[in-house]
Amino acid sequence: MEKQSRQDRRALEKRLRREQRARMTRKFLHNKLAMLGSLMILTVVLLALLAPVLAPQGPLENSVYDRLTPPSLDGYLFGSDNLGRSVFARVLYGARLSLTIGASVGLLSMVLGMVLGLYASYYRFLDNLIMRVCDGLSAIPSTLLAIALMASLDRNILNLIISLTVVSVPRVARVARSAAVVVREQTYIEAMRSAGASSTRIIWGHIAPNILSPVLVQSSYIFANAIITEAALSFLGVGVPLPEPSWGNILYEGKAVIHKAWWMIVYPGLFTAVTVLGLNIFGDGLRDVLDPHTN
């Protein structure tokens, strides 16, 4: 009898939890923006993951006789570049690189921005120090700052990620701080203090989860922005080192032959645009789903 009722209860709890999850998922699915955005990103991610299958000819394999072949269904799908490499393969492999750089920058900026924002909001003496440095960093146009940083560092992918992160962190830190300043004044934070929680526990256990949604949304914009800036840097020749394919690199190489081979510009440009647009739409949708006021 006793056992029976306990089983019933456990089943009920399980159902309640499932429903809660289902509610969030439904809300997300019903949000057309979020769906459209994720669909666009998923397509690009899928293409990037399946690159070896879809493009058996590697991104660095060249055949000199096939230079600048126009796109065709039975030959080079996206045409070939000035060294006779498949643009299709380069764009897909480039997606891997561009997405990796974008995601790393998004994630790193999120973590660092959150650390800076949280501590700036909690300790007043750190506030001015951290936020003024952030102000200083954001006073310089981000692309320009990234170029300057890349110019003074070795040109490799790790340094590229570092430069783009340095440029993006202030934007996350500002969002995190302003959200955290509001949360810090809430009664439940005072209640936690009166329950004997340490500052570290309050900052990471209670303020951080409460500011996660705006930070997450901001980070998705940073992700998009990092892809654009990476493309811009590579286009200018200070980004991903050649011959490694990234969308910016393909554009850079296409620039010289733009009158003969439109496909070298159009396809990587299209991929960049779709990904960045997808991420931005996704960010907007995410904001609507996470923010209870927009329902």
Place this chain on the structure above:
Amino acid sequence: MAKNILEVQNLVTRFKTEQGLMKALDGVSFHVEEGELVGLVGESGCGKSVMSQSIMRLYDEKTQARYEGKVLFNGRDLLTLDEKEMQRVRGQEITMVFQDALSALDPVFPVGSQIAEALRIHQGLKGKEAREQAEEMLRLVGIPSPGERMRSYPHELSGGMRQRVMIAIALCCHPKLLIADEPTTALDVTIQAQIMELIVRLNKQLNMGVLLITHDLAVIAETCTRVAVMYLGQIVEEADVKTLFRRPAHPYTRGLLRSIPRLDGDKRERLFVIGGTVPLLSQIPQGCRFAPRCPYACEDCGRREPELLPVPGGEKDHLARCHKAADGQGVS
């Protein structure tokens, strides 16, 4: 005689403001005995909440406030402890219940995990153990089917339930003193009665001292053994409940009592109102602080500040801060 669990001596709390230091508490002294339920009344802005926050030292001493005097808890002066030691006292030996339970609970965690967190902080309990104990606490404060409620988020509970959860969090480490800062103000009357009953029951059951801060005299009359009345950062009268309600010595207390609407009067009369408003902290009047609003004030009241003294011919431990009461003239 029971031991004093809390003894506040001459507590002064000053806030740092742009106009300099503001005295929000000015020489407050009172005590709470083991297992005693003491009430603290006063109108808005008189320093009731500042008092509770000062006992817990919740104001940041570097930027916000400065304390003087002594807060003896179990004979130990809390004002001399460092932050680490203070964290052990908070939530384990002294805990607080807030007025608005919805804003005092973290919206992103289920209530069960919030109770469990208090247990993890102070008793070092781990996952399952903490959860079981938390469920036990929910049962103790009278929440039906605690197992399911453990997973509820604060916004999914009713006001009464939320306040019960707050109490569960406050009690889970078996504190020796509970500070309840207007615990029932945000609740409707029937729930208010249930919550007060719960607090009184737990006060007896766990032999825990309770400092009940409220502006509701009815709640005080029903539950407390002793009452302190505050006005402008000072205690103006202190007595056991019966004495205070039958023979209030301070004009302010009399005013408070007369401001309660009554149903048993013969004729319909307008409700009594204490004239004037609470002065700003920056404009504390000279002499007796209540004098400008006091119907019995004489010239002397505006010059000399009265002390908190035993009322002549009154009950034992009946104290009042009033020249007239001290002269034995009474203020009737």
